[in-house]
Amino acid sequence: DTEVTQTPKHLVMGMTNKKSLKCEQHMGHRAMYWYKQKAKKPPELMFVYSYEKLSINESVPSRFSPECPNSSLLNLHLHALQPEDSALYLCASSQDARLDSNQPQHFGDGTRLSIL
Amino acid sequence: GENVEQHPSTLSVQEGDSAVIKCTYSDSASNYFPWYKQELGKRPQLIIDIRSNVGEKKDQRIAVTLNKTAKHFSLHITETQPEDSAVYFCAASIRGGANNLFFGTGTRLTVIP
Numbered sequence: 001d002t003e004v005t006q007t008p009k010h011l012v013m014g015m016t017n018k019k020s021l022k023c024e025q026h027m028g029h030r031a032m033y034w035y036k037q038k039a040k041k042p043p044e045l046m047f048v049y050s051y052e053k054l055s056i057n058e059s060v061p062s063r064f065s066p067e068c069p070n071s072s073l074l075n076l077h078l079h080a081l082q083p084e085d086s087a088l089y090l091c092a093s094s095q096d097a098r099l100d101s102n103q104p105q106h107f108g109d110g111t112r113l114s115i116l
Numbered sequence: 117g118e119n120v121e122q123h124p125s126t127l128s129v130q131e132g133d134s135a136v137i138k139c140t141y142s143d144s145a146s147n148y149f150p151w152y153k154q155e156l157g158k159r160p161q162l163i164i165d166i167r168s169n170v171g172e173k174k175d176q177r178i179a180v181t182l183n184k185t186a187k188h189f190s191l192h193i194t195e196t197q198p199e200d201s202a203v204y205f206c207a208a209s210i211r212g213g214a215n216n217l218f219f220g221t222g223t224r225l226t227v228i229p
Contacts, residue, residue, distance in 0.1 A: 041222070042221060102147065102148035104165055
């Protein structure tokens with residue numbers, strides 16, 4: 001069964017804090033994604049990593065900083081967030097990121113982030 | 117960029133009836149169309165997908181149809197059950213690299229026992 005694991009499940013932080021969200025998959029997938037989802041809205045793409053390199057940055061503010069230490073791990077570093085950044089942050093992965101390849105994306109359970 | 121519209125935004129059906137959700141897309145280059153089910157507080161879960169080289173795909177009670185000419189695709193759920201109640205998202209992806217999914221706005225399906 002496919003599995004993408006995200007930690008923590010919940011995070012409450014102040015606007016001056018620094019924290020990190022973590023995502024892990026052991027399916028050998030070579031593309032990993034960060035999405036932001038507000039209540040009653042669809043997921044919005046933030047970043048895409050393809051073969052451990054950042055390939056898409058959807059004009060995300062610099063207070064969000066992604067990192068891909070290896071093919072199994074994806075982090076999202078948070079600093080000086082705003083209350084409007086409160087949302088569910090979803091990680092996803094897909095098998096093959098090569099050109100002309102559309103592979104299913106599998107999501108983790110997300111981190112519910114609240115900014116005070 | 118791609119624009120995906122989804123209708124209806126809410127749908128209520130009696131248990132055992134069928135449910136149909138429709139999506140349209142704008143970019144003729146889109147060639148991959150997944151559907152996700154998201155229960156309250158849970159992850160989006162891929163339930164079925166279709167590529168542009170086929171017109172229909174079925175998996176038990178779930179089917180998806182694609183009309184490339186009209187640029188629309190639909191999700192069909194037959195013999196609905198209360199556990200089908202969730203928000204359903206369609207999405208479209210353009211060929212190339214890590215697939216950048218463009219999501220529809222979602223349909224909240226309620227199956228009434």
